[in-house]
Amino acid sequence: MFSSLINQLRTIDCRIQLLTVFVVGHTDCGGVIAGVDAARRPDGGIINGRVVTVPDLPAGADAALNRWLEPVTQTAIFLRPNTPNYDTAISAVTQENVRRQCEFLSNTGAIMRAWQARQQVTLHGRIFDIASGVFQEWTWRRDPPPP
Numbered sequence: 078m079f080s081s082l083i084n085q086l087r088t089i090d091c092r093i094q095l096l097t098v099f100v101v102g103h104t105d106c107g108g109v110i111a112g113v114d115a116a117r118r119p120d121g122g123i124i125n126g127r128v129v130t131v132p133d134l135p136a137g138a139d140a141a142l143n144r145w146l147e148p149v150t151q152t153a154i155f156l157r158p159n160t161p162n163y164d165t166a167i168s169a170v171t172q173e174n175v176r177r178q179c180e181f182l183s184n185t186g187a188i189m190r191a192w193q194a195r196q197q198v199t200l201h202g203r204i205f206d207i208a209s210g211v212f213q214e215w216t217w218r219r220d221p222p223p224p
């Protein structure tokens with residue numbers, strides 16, 4: 078789903094003058110839970126030198142599910158030393174995943190061209206709390222660079 082958004086941003090009309098882009102993560106994300114669980118296995122989520130989120134798939138690290146989950150599992154592995162508490166790890170990986178997607182978006186051609194053209198494009202990262210139905214307080218924001 079994220080790649081289709083990136084494809085749309087690659088072809089977006091850069092004459093847009095004002096645009097707010099939201100990257101929204103969510104609580105209770107199965108992908109984040111799988112990544113955090115993998116990072117907490119005795120093997121630390123690494124099998125034969127490769128990141129493996131779901132170890133019992135026949136294709137191993139090359140299974141489509143493992144390739145799809147690799148970035149979030151890498152994030153969970155990276156944050157593992159600083160997140161001894163499970164719930165803290167889930168929250169930290171969810172936020173970091175959104176932050177990284179926002180950083181990635183800020184480096185796309187469409188966003189960089191818009192900023193170079195002094196267009197007011199702002200990126201926001203938010204976390205939607207599924208249980209309460211509202212956004213969490215945590216937020217990430219990047220405004221156009223100063224002139």
Ligand SMILES: [Zn+2]
Pocket residue numbers: 103105106107108109
């Ligand atoms: Zn999810």
